[in-house]
Amino acid sequence: MFDYTVPTHVPEELVFHLDGDSHPELKKEPFKVYADLHKKAPPIFYNPGAFQGAGGWSIADGAIMKEVLQNPALFSSKNGTGFSFLLGHELDLIPLEIDPPEHMKYRIHFNKPLSPQAIAPREDAVRETAVELIEKFQAKGKCEFVDEFASQFPVYIFMTLFGMPLEDFDKILNLEYKLLHVSNTIETRMQAAKDIYAYLEKMLADKRKTPADDLASNILDFKIDDRDITDKEILGMYYLLFVGGLDTVASSLGYAFRYLANNPQAQQKLRDNPDLIPGAVEELFRMHSVVEVRRTVSEDTTFHGVELKAGDFVNCITAIISLDENEFDNPLVANIERSPNRHGSFVFGPHRCMGSNLARLEMRVALEEWLKRIPTFSMEPGAEPESNLGAVVSLANLPLVW
Secondary structure (H helix, E strand, O other): OOOOOOOOOOOHHHEOOOOOOOOHHHHOOHHHHHHHHHHHOOOEEEEOOHHHHOOEEEEOOHHHHHHHHOOOOOEEOOOOOOHHHHHOOOOOOOOOOOOOOHHHHHHHHHHOOOOHHHHHHHHHHHHHHHHHHHHHHHHHOEEEHHHHHHOOHHHHHHHHHHOOOHHHHHHHHHHHHHHHOOOOOHHHHHHHHHHHHHHHHHHHHHHHHOOOOOHHHHHOOOEEOOEEOOHHHHHHHHHHHHHHHHOHHHHHHHHHHHHHHOOHHHHHHHHHOHHHHHHHHHHHHHHOOOEEEEEEEOOOEEEOOEEEOOOOEEEEEOHHHHOOOOOOOOOOOOOOOOOOOOOOOOOOOOOOOOOHHHHHHHHHHHHHHHHHHOOOOEEOOOOOOOEEOOOEOEEOOOEEEO
């Protein structure tokens, strides 16, 4: 268990440890732990082991978490990812780490290229990628789903959208793994952060010399308050898109397919009724909200009876919103026809996920093409996949057989 100093303004009764040591079940069934958290922890509690030992507040109540996410004046996103620390110099991941009202000056530029209308024409290419990956192992009757599909599928799509050369695929996958998995040493993560920054710097120079019809090139033409966007701002956007575009969908795919592997009736229902797949996409995202986001308290305040100090970190585990029994009946039970389904997978408030339309497309196409080509599948006998914990929770592996 973590044993870190608790700040003097934190009452003892609000201290609650939530980590892989105090709750080993987190590595097996994180979403069951999150669903029950409101029964065991105070609505707002202090977790000394949060943020890799820096310590911070966490929210166990879905409604309170929405308040936090929708109040950027009190709960700032500045330095919310921690990547500046890993880089060794300040870099705002734009627009995520920019608070309103400045935030919208940047975010508005992404509304069109990431809109449903802009993403829809990419469906054929997304489908081709899914089919190509599935056909590599289809005849074998088994696969390691995380390695052979989930970790590769969104990376190919992102690299094409963003304008990265596909020959860099293995390099990008390796850097992404080293950076985002908190089980790696801090030295490994810091070096990966620097290597990614250097890669993006070179890409920026290349795009300036030879722009193309891709998102990375389009960003070069953004205007902020009628001025040209700076190289530092561009790199902040590139870095955010790199981080956000690679890991979250891969993690969501892993848990979605673990659920289906354990529920053959659900598989067959979707095969027999493919028109239900869009609803299943929303429900699978809801049941497995993989992202945690950090906010920083901007001023001393009392919030729901809890004394918070300026500079305190607040951790928002989005799964707690999605598994809130006050919002969803039987939240741990899948209902692919659930409506309404305002889950927390894409976060709430001004920093709602910019890539949600692409993520939905990727999940839908993955389900459609997989269920067309793979018969009833299950986890390999004896397999007990564990989760990697961190800002994005993910399955370490998922061996499937059919």
